[in-house]
Amino acid sequence: AQTVTQSQPEMSVQEAETVTLSCTYDTSESDYYLFWYKQPPSRQMILVIRQEAYKQQNATENRFSVNFQKAAKSFSLKISDSQLGDAAMYFCAYRSAPDFGNEKLTFGTGTRLTIIP
Amino acid sequence: SQTIHQWPATLVQPVGSPLSLECTVEGTSNPNLYWYRQAAGRGLQLLFYSVGIGQISSEVPQNLSASRPQDRQFILSSKKLLLSDSGFYLCAWSRRVRYRTEAFFGQGTRLTVV
Numbered sequence: 001a002q003t004v005t006q007s008q009p010e011m012s013v014q015e016a017e018t019v020t021l022s023c024t025y026d027t028s029e030s031d032y033y034l035f036w037y038k039q040p041p042s043r044q045m046i047l048v049i050r051q052e053a054y055k056q057q058n059a060t061e062n063r064f065s066v067n068f069q070k071a072a073k074s075f076s077l078k079i080s081d082s083q084l085g086d087a088a089m090y091f092c093a094y095r096s097a098p099d100f101g102n103e104k105l106t107f108g109t110g111t112r113l114t115i116i117p
Numbered sequence: 118s119q120t121i122h123q124w125p126a127t128l129v130q131p132v133g134s135p136l137s138l139e140c141t142v143e144g145t146s147n148p149n150l151y152w153y154r155q156a157a158g159r160g161l162q163l164l165f166y167s168v169g170i171g172q173i174s175s176e177v178p179q180n181l182s183a184s185r186p187q188d189r190q191f192i193l194s195s196k197k198l199l200l201s202d203s204g205f206y207l208c209a210w211s212r213r214v215r216y217r218t219e220a221f222f223g224q225g226t227r228l229t230v231v
Contacts, residue, residue, distance in 0.1 A: 004160065006160075043205075043224050044224050045225075047220070093161075102166070102218070103218055103220035104176075105153075107153075107161035109158065
């Protein structure tokens with residue numbers, strides 16, 4: 001079974017600065033997907049970014065980027081130019097690739113990110 | 118556009134009472150549906166998923182059950198709640214978008230069993 005570990009329960013960053021959230025995972029599969037989800041106080045889970053394991057290039061979405069190290073099974077999220085609206089709980093998640101059309105996700109325990117004005 | 122509705126947002130129930138949480142999806146057909154739970158200090162854990170009406174798969178043994186009486190309706194139930202059932206419950210649906218799939222979540226139900 002796959003596991004996802006987020007070792008930072010809480011993080012804080014000054015507004016406009018850069019912060020990196022850590023995530024490691026354990027799997028014996030070679031093909032899979034990784035995700036970062038954001039859960040703001042409204043509790044609506046929002047997909048931030050996704051990474052296909054077969055792609056060597058790190059995914060980027062505006063101010064959000066990942067550092068995907070497949071051999072190390074590491075998948076960190078970098079938020080640049082942090083904004084107050086980035087304050088939320090961030091979850092790292094894993095999905096097996098063969099389950100195409102079925103989004104069964106394995107989540108980490110989350111990192112609560114606070115933005116300091 | 119597609120939307121997912123989950124209710125109630127907050128629920129306080131006594132031990133031994135029944136439970137029914139409902140989730141409905143609008144704007145799509147034949148979605149895959151999921152129930153996740155987040156217990157205190159733990160990550161989201163998949164409880165049930167469904168690929169069609171009446172088709173339910175359970176991921177973990179528990180005091181809960183799920184049903185899908187209609188294509189876009191997913192219900193989480195319990196006959197007798199336990200203290201350990203407390204947590205945050207999220208419903209989700211997924212669809213295929215071109216060559217990828219994406220999951221969409223409801224706003225969740227905070228369940229406290231007292």
